[in-house]
Amino acid sequence: MNPLRLASILFILIVLTFAMPIFWRAVATTEPTTHEAIQPMADSASTLKKADPATQARVSESYGKLPLSFEANQGQTDERVKFLSRGPGAIACF
8 A cells, every 4th residue: 555545544543533532522512402413424324335345355454554553651641641652743642
């Protein structure tokens, strides 16, 4: 796989990792009154099509090669962080 593409995928994963707590905090502070709040997501999910076998194999193979490693927080960062992952120019904290 192209190193630039792999770096792009890793960057997206890191951005999503940092965006998820913000999203969950926003969701936790709002109380939907009906199930209508999740209906648009269900509608868009039904329009997704399954990837062909060649694409599935390529994605599975690439996923296993992602350069991810995690380390336990032993005082390197804030005490609320349990694990962290270091990448080129970024640190993801969990």
